[in-house]
Amino acid sequence: MNVTVFAAREQDRPQAAALAKRLDAELTVNEAEALQAPLALRIGEEGLSLVGDGMVLRADFVSMLPRLRPGKLQGEMLVRAAKLKGAPSPKAFDATAGFGEDSLLFAAAGFDVTLYENDPVIAALLQDALERAKTHPELASIVKRMHFHEGDSIGALKRMAEADSADEMPDIVYLDPMFPARSKSAAVKKKFQLLHHLERPCSNQEEILEAALSVHPRKVIVKRPIKGPHLADRKPSYSLAGKAVRYDCIVPPPQTD
Structure with missing residues (x-):
């Protein structure tokens, strides 16, 4: 496009x-x-905005501040799905960063987050949001834990698996592959229509899931529509479900030497 x-x-x-x-x-x-x-x-x-189809989209973390407040953050379904025991300095790998909102939740919850976004336009919007957040008094300390890369996350995961460095391996790999909008909200449908000009629904489900599992995370979290099929038909260990989306959590068996 x-x-x-x-x-x-x-x-x-x-x-x-x-x-x-x-x-x-x-x-x-x-x-x-x-x-x-x-x-x-x-x-x-106001920063960098995407304009089209009568809409204006901008990656902006300021609007998420109410969700980051004490008492609110721990109630976020994604934060609950990401909860780990015995991980004082947890690391997350967001393979499908988009506008970075979910990575912001990870970072606010104490994760050191590596973000990858493959689409160059969405990547530019995300980079702009990160740069603006670095100067915001309430966001600067959070986005300091977010390390953004433009490019292919599957390749990055495969390289990480080949290097097999325990210090680099993430505790959680997060996947939010693009899926068709199911909301009845006209605004949501328009937003997804605009984003679909740039990114198509995920067509390499097996490859991205296998790449995620190849780095031996403690957990893979997959965001899905509430009634959508499992990613690559892989049944999760458990799921957390809300009104519109659910988080399928895949817990691989522990590694054996």
Whole structure:
């Protein structure tokens, strides 16, 4: 999908030019022209935004602050699914980072998180959110534990498995493969429609699950639609379910020497 990059302010034009070059995207200084494109990346005072289909999407961690408060965070279903015993310095590997909200929950819960996002446009939006969060008084200490990489997480997991370094292995591998929107909310459907211009539903389910298991985590957590099938038809050890999604938790058997 072709993306057009434009700057809302003259002072943002150098950043827009650099981003367009990195993405091999069209650059314009005409906002009206940019908004006629199927997708546009807008750089402005509020950061980097994705514009298309009558919607504006922006990765933003500030809106998640209420969920990070004491008494709220531990009630998050993902945090409950990620609970481990005997892990004073837990590590998580988010193989499908998206806008990074779930990784933020991991980091707020004390995990050191490695994030991978393969789509360059989504990666740019996530990187922008991380940079803005570094200067926020309530988020800076949390995002310090988030280490972002643009690229293929399957390859990264395979390289990690080959290196077989105990210090690098994550305690948890988290998978949130793209799936078709099932919500009846028009806004949610539009959001997924916009993201589906960039990323298609996961077609390599077996490969990504096997890559996750290859690093011998204590747990693989897979986010699924509440009534969706198991990833790669792999029955989980147990699941935590909410109204719209569930977390399938796969607990591999302990390694033997």
